[in-house]
Amino acid sequence: MPANLTPQYYEAEKAFKEAQTIEEKIAALQEMISVIPKHKGTEKLQGQLKKKLSKLREEGEKKSKSTSTYNPYRLDKEGAGQLILIGLPNVGKSSVLGALSNARVNVAQFPFSTGIPLAGMVPYEDVKIQVIDTPPLVVEDVPGEMVGAIQRADAVVVIIDAGSDQALDQLSSTIDFLEEKRLVREDKPEGVKAFRREELLILANKIDLPGAGENLEIIKELYPDLAVYPLSVKTGEGLEQLPHRFFALLDVIRIYSKIPGREADMEAPFVLHRGGTVLEFAQEVHQDLAQGLEKARIWGSAKFDGQPVPRDHVLQDKDIVELHT
Numbered sequence: 001m002p003a004n005l006t007p008q009y010y011e012a013e014k015a016f017k018e019a020q021t022i023e024e025k026i027a028a029l030q031e032m033i034s035v036i037p038k039h040k041g042t043e044k045l046q047g048q049l050k051k052k053l054s055k056l057r058e059e060g061e062k063k064s065k066s067t068s069t070y071n072p073y074r075l076d077k078e079g080a081g082q083l084i085l086i087g088l089p090n091v092g093k094s095s096v097l098g099a100l101s102n103a104r105v106n107v108a109q110f111p112f113s114t115g116i117p118l119a120g121m122v123p124y125e126d127v128k129i130q131v132i133d134t135p136p137l138v139v140e141d142v143p144g145e146m147v148g149a150i151q152r153a154d155a156v157v158v159i160i161d162a163g164s165d166q167a168l169d170q171l172s173s174t175i176d177f178l179e180e181k182r183l184v185r186e187d188k189p190e191g192v193k194a195f196r197r198e199e200l201l202i203l204a205n206k207i208d209l210p211g212a213g214e215n216l217e218i219i220k221e222l223y224p225d226l227a228v229y230p231l232s233v234k235t236g237e238g239l240e241q242l243p244h245r246f247f248a249l250l251d252v253i254r255i256y257s258k259i260p261g262r263e264a265d266m267e268a269p270f271v272l273h274r275g276g277t278v279l280e281f282a283q284e285v286h287q288d289l290a291q292g293l294e295k296a297r298i299w300g301s302a303k304f305d306g307q308p309v310p311r312d313h314v315l316q317d318k319d320i321v322e323l324h325t
């Protein structure tokens with residue numbers, strides 16, 4: 001029986017062949033499995049792909065356990081979510097992280113001043129957002145580890161120097177790179193980790209420089225689908241509101257836990273993806289709680305305080321939840 005593979009499949013296969021790292025290979029293989037037409041003629045191939053995937057996963061695990069393959073681009077996630085800052089040399093990546101966190105970044109007047117990624121925690125209200133400052137992108141020669149780091153992140157922020165004559169080129173080459181590596185794509189198959197253009201945030205930094213305002217207008221006209229945020233780390237314009245934008249990019253909600261008969265713990269919220277339910281919250285708190293969960297009461301988005309809600313009730317940012325087993 002003919003396999004009748006689709007162009008989408010061949011594209012994923014091409015990405016697999018070109019992949020440099022195990023992570024990239026796994027991602028491409030997952031995509032091949034997800035887009036392969038599911039019928040009798042492809043059953044054998046499906047089986048082979050799944051075998052290959054589990055072998056690769058094993059290999060990846062072994063590799064990450066051995067210390068000899070230390071990867072500075074692999075930063076453990078912390079806080080409400082992980083956001084990666086990327087951009088061409090000297091656009092102000094390190095300046096942004098330095099201004100928003102205690103991270104000891106290296107800011108310099110000359111390009112290529114950041115050699116390896118560095119994470120800092122950016123406070124936003126009652127949570128902290130992990131932000132990674134990265135070495136400058138040289139789009140024709142980006143290490144595979146960097147591609148992996150972007151893929152693992154929960155959100156991607158692109159920075160350009162809006163005051164530069166190259167502002168437009170900086171933006172287009174960064175976006176082209178992301179699309180070429182399939183980190184950004186519109187046709188995202190189920191289960192494949194990638195970002196859509198609309199999910200990116202573009203920081204038009206150095207808005208204090210002459211000509212920056214004009215460049216910003218041109219960019220907004222040429223890229224109506226991108227969220228462009230004017231910023232000056234130097235004057236502080238846009239800086240205060242930036243953590244709020246970062247939080248919004250993560251698309252998460254904060255839930256406060258309340259033990260029956262006690263005040264809610266408003267100090268340390270649990271963080272859930274948007275659309276998260278009472279049951280998912282219970283799983284975050286403790287697996288035992290989730291298993292024995294009878295009902296819950298919520299304060300906040302419910303119609304009245306202490307309203308009983310079922311396990312599949314969708315929570316909202318800042319809800320207080322009391323779990324009953």
Ligand SMILES: Nc1nc2c(ncn2[C@@H]2O[C@H](COP(=O)(O)OP(=O)(O)OP(=O)(O)O)[C@@H](O)[C@H]2O)c(=O)[nH]1
Nearest residue numbers: 090091092093094095108109112113114136233234
């Ligand atoms: N005028 C102006 N200069 C800025 C602004 N933000 C950063 N700079 C300057 O731009 C230069 C580069 O800043 P960095 O933060 O080191 O840039 P980077 O993108 O981390 O650079 P690499 O790590 O080399 O890629 C420094 O001299 C900063 O002081 C800004 O908003 N306005």
Ligand SMILES: [Mg+2]
Nearest residue numbers: 093094113114
């Ligand atoms: Mg830097």
